[in-house]
Amino acid sequence: MIPLLILAPLILLAAFGAVWMARPVHAALMLALTLALVAVLYLALGADFIGLVQFAVYVGAVAVLIVFSLLITRPGDEAEEIERRPRSLVTGLFCTLPVLAVLAYTAVFGSNIKLIPWQPKLSIAELGEMLFTSHAPAVLALAVLLTAVMIGAALFAREPDKPQDDSSEK
Amino acid sequence: MLPLAAVISEPSLFSLEHLPRLPQRLVELLLGNFGAPEWLVSIAGFLVAAGTVVGVFLGGFALLSLIERKTLARIQNRIGPNRAGWFGILQPVADGIKMLTKEDIVPDKAEKFLHLLAPILIVVPAILALGVIPYGREWTPVSLELGLLFFFAVGSLTELSVFIAGWASGSKFPMLGAMRAISQMISYELPLIITALGVVMVSGTLSLPHIVEQQNGGFWHWNFFTPWGFFAGILFFICSIAEANRCPFDLPEGESEIVAGHMTEYSGFKYALFFMGEYLGLFAISALGITLFLGGWQAPLPGLGFVPTWIWFFGKLAFVIFLFLWIRGTYPRVRIDQLMRFAWLCMIPMALLTLPAAGVWHFTGRGLLSWVLVVPLLLVPWVIVGVIFNKRLAAATRTYTFADG
Known part of the structure; x- marks a missing residue:
């Protein structure tokens, strides 16, 4: 309980920062911090594997991908972003309030919430075995999807076949 | 119990094998003797154990900064640093004093925090x-x-910090350097992890001590001396050069092109920290390579068990680091398009090939049959890709726009 009490406000603060920061790079870094803190929360709950994977995938890959794409695109104007804030806030609240309401409703009135025993230990070997036996179709579907994405990305990245033309350089 | 008696009650404490753990055990025993509570003893023990590792590798960093300059000087037929102390042995100290007393400059346009x-x-x-x-x-x-x-997982944080360094400096060269660094690290991290996966498949564990224990009994049991491990180890080594930003893959800080990449706007102690991070990263990636492929702390021959295991480890580490220096002194820097093409067209497919090879090796009993099956499985694609790459590079002769008219 104590890790949750310490980490949850931090995660919320970082997430709020990710939304509030006017500069896209700041927002992306705050998002990275949020994801890293969630990874710490997983570790504190005893889910080592998911915590480390969260760190490697989300902080190491997704956050870097976001900042990298920010670099090669031209971000919008900062002042405009700040000016737009009140309207954005209304839209944001309109989107989040229903979700929050549903969550609050289930937390207060939901009777079928079971407390999970503290630190359910599942060794990495068991996890792997489960993934490749009972959950094999899901893994296979994901593998096919990712291969398709990979091929698509390679097709996009391929240089178009055109004859060598150096006249513009000279 | 007196402290002395406690120490004597654990005779193995003073053997060479246990030497690196001696500070930790001494602190734990001493604190325990003075009636410190259990949690304090274990926390102090952890701190001292962490301090031992940090101390050893900071010492290694200081030593390496000298050895690197000396080795490069030898390769380039120079003498190298020889003014501070005996054979320049005090050069790291002089460097440290210089770095610490330098002015810390933060550019006006930088994001301070x-x-x-x-x-x-x-x-x-x-x-x-x-x-x-x-x-x-x-x-x-x-x-x-x-x-x-x-x-x-923790290694992936490096990319983010390089990006922060490049972006927060508020200057062009750091930004370009950071973009190069990130694209290079992402491209080479893939084959690095894939080659390490082969070891995981064969060992059946993600725990590094267990991976080392499975390679016991002489050097022919090390993963590097199996057919798939040989190829995977070479790929791993190439990737680790790129991950550590060492020559010939030191584009992120190519001095002749972009000043010092993401470190351009740093001076004084902050620059020293970058330097330190780079060398510690080099130690870490070499140590991982040794653990995965070169048998970790295992002695090369069964009869050599009397030498403490950590001496073998650091001997191997010194050898691998020397390989890094040797390569730095030998090869010129590659271009960024060559680097990326090499990663995506050569390294990743070859690394993916080591996975089925490791599987075949594991399930055909690791005997003669496995050798017969696995060696052609890897060698044939390597030769084909090598020939293709050589032809491509030979065909792309460089044209000098202004010289040739």
Whole structure:
């Protein structure tokens, strides 16, 4: 309980920062911090594997991908972003309030919430075995999807076949 | 119990094998004797154990900065630093004093906080990664079940800190350097992890101490001396050069092109931190390579068990680091398009090939049959790709726009 009490406000603060920061790079870094803190929360709950994977995938890959794409695109104007804030806030609240309401409703009135025993230990070997036996179709579907994405990305990245033309350089 | 009596009651404490753990055990015994509570004893023990690792590798960093300059000087037929102390042995101290007393310049356009954060964030993952490596039979600072995953998870933080350094400096060269660094690290991290996966498949564990234990009984049991491990080890080594930003893959800080890449706007102690992070990262990635492919702390021959295991580990580490220096002194820097093409067209497919090879090796009994099956499986594609690459490079003769008219 104590890790949750310490980490949850931090995660919320970082997430709020990710939304509030006017500069896209700041927002992306705050998002990275949020994801890293969630990874710490997983570790504190005893889910080592998911915590480390969260760190490697989300902080190491997704956050870097976001900042990298920010670099090669031209971000919008900062002042405009700040000016737009009140309207954005209304839209944001309109989107989040229903979700929050549903969550609050289930937390207060939901009777079928079971407390999970503290630190359910599942060794990495068991996890792997489960993934490749009972959950094999899901893994296979994901593998096919990712291969398709990979091929698509390679097709996009391929240089178009055109004859060598150096006249513009000279 | 008197402290002395407690120490004597544990005779193995003073053997060479246990030497790296001696400070930790002494602190624990002493605190225990003075009636400190259990949690304080274990925390103090952990701190001292972490301090041992950090101390050893900071010493190694100081030594390496001298040895590197000396080795490069030898390769280039120079003498190298020889003024400070005997054979320049005090050069690291002189460098340290110089770095610490330099003015710390923060550019006007820099993001002050992020500019400060980046050098710290670059050292932290390197030290964390060093914490899970088994240095000796009795010396694994933190023995994790998911050690390998932990190593790669904290290692991925480096990319973010390089980006922060490049962006927060508010200048062009750091930005370009950071973009180069990130694209290079992402491209070479893929084959690095894939080649490490082969070891995981064969060992059936992610725990680094267990991976080392499975390679016992002489050098022919090391993963590097199996057919798939040989190829995977070479790929791993090439990737680790790129991950450590060493020549010939030191484009992120190519001095002749972009000043010093993401470190351009740093001076004084912050620059020293970058330097330190880079060397600690080099130690970490070499140590991981040794653990995965070169048998970790295992002695090369069965009869050599009387030498403490951590001496074998650090001997191998010195050898691998020397390979890094040797390559730095030998090869010129590659171009960025060559680097990326090499990663995506050569390294990743070859690394993917080592996975089925490792599987075949594992399921055909690791005997003569496995050799017959696995060697052609890897050798034929390597030769084909090598021929194609050579032809492509030979065909693309460089045209000098202004010289040729």
